[in-house]
Amino acid sequence: MRTRILRAALPIFAAHGERAVIDDFIRAADIARGTFYNHFRSTQALLEATQQWLENDLILSIQGEIAGFANPADRVGMGVRWWLRRARQDPAWCAFTVRLRHHGELVERQVRADLRDGLARSVFHFASVDVARDQLVGTVQETMYRMTQRAVSLRHVDDVARTVLRALGTSPAMVEAVVARPLGRMRRPALSVAVRD
């Protein structure tokens, strides 16, 4: 039942953000008012639980996909590609992440670690990890916002990856090598609510 509520909550938060009200959730999950409160203390608690759920889900999906890459350029570039691929496939997740501006702590750590690693290995060349992080996260966010407005091609996604890598000072050859990698089939995320593509 808790999962049922969470599953129903994701598209609601995606659609209405923090303005979502209890009635939205109980209508979407088709449960009674009291049932909601048997599982979540408040809508705020539901939001936090949903974010936590997404966070855990990310560990299983995105991080898993890039675990095999040693090259930071691969990790960052493929991470961006997988992330945006997933955003295309799961519009509710995409809209949720965009609306709530949620960057999970784990993702944050992963990104900064990869950026620092790439700098240390001279794969990347930039002056500030903070700026590099803001460029990467900001570009991806803005692309996701675009996705909530209209469909975006996979080629567009690859261009985003190119742009991000180039901004980090990656060599053009390496940029193309990363983008040339096949994406294959993504493990279906556990929380996926609606899928297209």
Add this chain to the structure above:
Amino acid sequence: MRTRILRAALPIFAAHGERAVIDDFIRAADIARGTFYNHFRSTQALLEATQQWLENDLILSIQGEIAGFANPADRVGMGVRWWLRRARQDPAWCAFTVRLRHHGELVERQVRADLRDGLARSVFHFASVDVARDQLVGTVQETMYRMTQRAVSLRHVDDVARTVLRALGTSPAMVEAVVARPLGRMRRPALSVAVRD
């Protein structure tokens, strides 16, 4: 009186976003409840008026600063530098823009025109105007969000400009030439509420 309400509303929207309530505004402007409704039909109307006001203000401030540059790299790079300089000086405006996700239509047009112009003149090299726009806007947004959390140096601002220009495929020499330009003193924006720097 209308200006008085608008001036008071900006920091309120900046602090509370769309969750701001009418009491916040009338307390900040020190007016009666009914007076508010003599000037604005609703809080939504106030929000729109505030956004419109910022938009007009931008024409007078940011656009005016870069009007003299013919080179698209200068226009984009100096635009970013002036924009972020202003965000540093006017935390309320910065927070408002970040919270409400407002990109004025005029700014949007300006950015796309400069990007297309740079591409046509081979000052920039990128595959997609949309991606370039998302990179530029996303990076600036994320930097502004950072500013709402803690102070950011002018050097940081310049690094952001460098990163954006590099991602657009500007030559390293031109990037440095843009960043080397002095910023001078900014015309005080009409709506500025609090200033530091």
Add this chain to the structure above:
Amino acid sequence: MRTRILRAALPIFAAHGERAVIDDFIRAADIARGTFYNHFRSTQALLEATQQWLENDLILSIQGEIAGFANPADRVGMGVRWWLRRARQDPAWCAFTVRLRHHGELVERQVRADLRDGLARSVFHFASVDVARDQLVGTVQETMYRMTQRAVSLRHVDDVARTVLRALGTSPAMVEAVVARPLGRMRRPALSVAVRD
């Protein structure tokens, strides 16, 4: 309007005690829900305001009636008689006081001062001020409870005064002297809601 709410609240508290709900008050005062909250933060606040109001009212009514007596037996005995007379006249006040168990701080102080004074002057003879106070207050309370169930004669009221004074060790002659005093007409209490007698 505040007075209107208070005036309407008294019989509601009298009838339902602390279980009274907002709807009871707004129906009784014939006002909108929001109007209530413009004047009182909560029902608890209304209860406290009502008690405070009664307390202030008591200063003007009961205390005023016994201000002229120097003899503690007169003060206590006439106080009891006036108090219970008033309880007869104002059933709402009576029921309120019984249900909420409210002994105003001022009344409390008055009673203890008179008891101590009577002891010092050898008008009263008892071992403990606490016990004397409990006897006086308890007997009056129980009589008021009786009044909420059925009508009580003025003769009954006088018998209560006799009993209380006797328990305090007052001489029989003085007891009768106190009860023999005429009560006269009571100043109409400001908050009186319903009157009989």
Add this chain to the structure above:
Amino acid sequence: MRTRILRAALPIFAAHGERAVIDDFIRAADIARGTFYNHFRSTQALLEATQQWLENDLILSIQGEIAGFANPADRVGMGVRWWLRRARQDPAWCAFTVRLRHHGELVERQVRADLRDGLARSVFHFASVDVARDQLVGTVQETMYRMTQRAVSLRHVDDVARTVLRALGTSPAMVEAVVARPLGRMRRPALSVAVRD
């Protein structure tokens, strides 16, 4: 199980009065929600059962203690002393009785019978049985309320008995004779939850 719930309910009612909620009871009795309703139709039914239980308990304890006295002054005076002794020993029972204002019908009958008997035998001298009853019950109630606030000495209890008897018109010698009787050890009441003294 029914007894287990009752035993757990007493201190809950004592602490929260009628505002006690079902969760309080099931938590205190460490049972499931449904189990409660297998034994009591509602919380109101639990309250009534608890009151009935106390009533029956009183027959076994207080009434038993004074059964041997023929003199109404002894019956009333020793009844008060035993009653208040018990209130000291069993704070939960004391608080329950004070909060819920419960006067068992059996106690009521007992008191009135003793008062009438004393009047008939000229042991007591008062004008009205009702007033005498109110004085007795009120004084004891108020003393019990005092006990819920702070500890009270056995000497205080005896002073209460003295005061009550004196108010009933008992001769001073008889008052002292009653109070001089030893109280001995009280039969442990079946429902006693916590004991001090």
Add this chain to the structure above:
DNA sequence: AATGAATGAGACTTCATTCAT
């Protein structure tokens, strides 16, 4: 215009009770 009391729809949360296992 400015005022601010009144309004009432709407949101949140609690809690007594039911019911299938």
Add this chain to the structure above:
DNA sequence: CATGAATGAAGTCTCATTCAT
């Protein structure tokens, strides 16, 4: 019987908006 999740009526409080002065 014991269990505990589900239920929904009932209550609290907020806040955008109206309106008479």
